Amino acid sequence: MLKLNLNKVIELKNQPNYSVVVEGSKLTIYYTPPSISEAGGIDVGEEEMPIIEIHGEIKGEEVEIIKAEIVKGNNRKNLSEDELQLWLDYISGGGG
Secondary structure, three states, X not given: OOEEEHHHHHHHOOOOOEEEEEEOXXXXXXXXXXXXXXXXXXXXXXXXXXXXXXXXXXXXXXXXXXXXXXXXXXXXXXXXXXXXHHHHHHHHOXXX
């Protein structure tokens, strides 16, 4: 089971593409990656952007990741622990 420091998750609230929702001990992180236009500074016709949803449970000073999904419209794709690990490493290192 993947875990993340609770303080790192709280810090995500200050990042522009993140939203963090806490309901009791349950926590959901919503991340919207920048569009090609935003990232590259060029205007391109784009379709709906995916949202990454990361669901976890707060346990003391850590968040235990329960599941993570890419949501695009009505489609959902589960992310594996391997796919999520790169993001976790980035967040844990302070790259937020």
